[in-house]
Amino acid sequence: DAGVIQSPRHEVTEMGQEVTLRCKPISGHNSLFWYRQTMMRGLELLIYFNNNVPIDDSGMPEDRFSAKMPNASFSTLKIQPSEPRDSAVYFCASSLGSSLAGVNNNEQFFGPGTRLTVL
Amino acid sequence: AQKVTQAQTEISVVEKEDVTLDCVYETRDTTYYLFWYKQPPSGELVFLIRRNSFDEQNEISGRYSWNFQKSTSSFNFTITASQVVDSAVYFCALAGRRALTFGSGTRLQVQP
Numbered sequence: 001d002a003g004v005i006q007s008p009r010h011e012v013t014e015m016g017q018e019v020t021l022r023c024k025p026i027s028g029h030n031s032l033f034w035y036r037q038t039m040m041r042g043l044e045l046l047i048y049f050n051n052n053v054p055i056d057d058s059g060m061p062e063d064r065f066s067a068k069m070p071n072a073s074f075s076t077l078k079i080q081p082s083e084p085r086d087s088a089v090y091f092c093a094s095s096l097g098s099s100l101a102g103v104n105n106n107e108q109f110f111g112p113g114t115r116l117t118v119l
Numbered sequence: 120a121q122k123v124t125q126a127q128t129e130i131s132v133v134e135k136e137d138v139t140l141d142c143v144y145e146t147r148d149t150t151y152y153l154f155w156y157k158q159p160p161s162g163e164l165v166f167l168i169r170r171n172s173f174d175e176q177n178e179i180s181g182r183y184s185w186n187f188q189k190s191t192s193s194f195n196f197t198i199t200a201s202q203v204v205d206s207a208v209y210f211c212a213l214a215g216r217r218a219l220t221f222g223s224g225t226r227l228q229v230q231p
Contacts, residue, residue, distance in 0.1 A: 001159055017210075022132075031218070034172065042221060042222075042223045042224060043221040044221075045183070045217075045218055045219060045220070048218050055218075056217060056218060089162070091164065103167075104170070105152040105169075106169075107154075107166045107169055108166065108219065109140065109166070110156075110163060110164035110165075111168045112162065112163055
C-alpha cells in the first residue's frame with residue numbers, strides 16, 4: 001500500500017498568497033485528519049473528517065484556513081491569505097473509524113508532511 | 120478537555136542504557152485511548168502502541184515496554200538497552216471525546 005500521500009512536500013510562498021495543501025488517505029480509511037506542527041505549539045489537530053464529513057474543526061486557527069474532503073480519496077487544506085506565522089509542517093493522517101462514542105480511536109497513519117514557509 | 124503532559128523535554132543517554140519517557144494525561148472521559156508515536160529525524164510520525172482505558176496490563180514489545188497506571192494517569196514508555204537508532208522525538212497522545220491530543224514530545228538522544 002502506498003501510505004498517506006501529501007503534496008507538495010515543500011512550499012515556499014509570499015505573504016498574502018493562497019496556499020493549497022493536498023492529501024490522499026490510505027485506500028479504505030474513512031477518517032482523515034489535518035495537523036500542524038511548530039516548535040512553539042507542537043502538534044495540533046486542525047480538523048478531522050469522518051466519511052468525508054467534517055466532525056471537529058475547532059482547531060482551525062481562523063477563517064483564513066479551510067479544509068475540504070470532496071471524496072474518500074482526497075482532501076485539501078487551504079490558507080488564504082497566508083501569513084508568516086502559518087509557517088509550519090502540516091501533516092495529514094488517516095485511519096479506520098471507530099464507533100466508540102463517535103470518536104476515532106484507532107491508529108492513525110501519517111503522511112510525510114508538507115513543510116510550508118511563508119515569507 | 121483533555122491534556123497530555125510530557126515533562127521531559129530532552130533526554131540524553133549512552134547506548135545500552137535503559138530510559139523511561141514519562142507521560143501524564145488528563146481527561147474527563149471514562150473511555151479513552153492512549154498512544155505513543157515516534158518521530159525520527161526524517162520527520163515522519165510512526166505509530167508505536169495504542170492502549171484503551173480499560174486495559175491496564177503492561178505491554179512489552181522487544182526492547183520497548185509500556186506501563187499504564189490509571190491511578191496516577193500515567194502511561195510511561197521504557198526503552199531497554201537503547202540504541203542510536205532510537206534517537207527521535209517521542210510523543211504521547213490521548214483520544215477521548217475529542218480526537219488525538221498530543222503531548223509536547225520528548226527528544227531522546229542516544230549517544231554511541
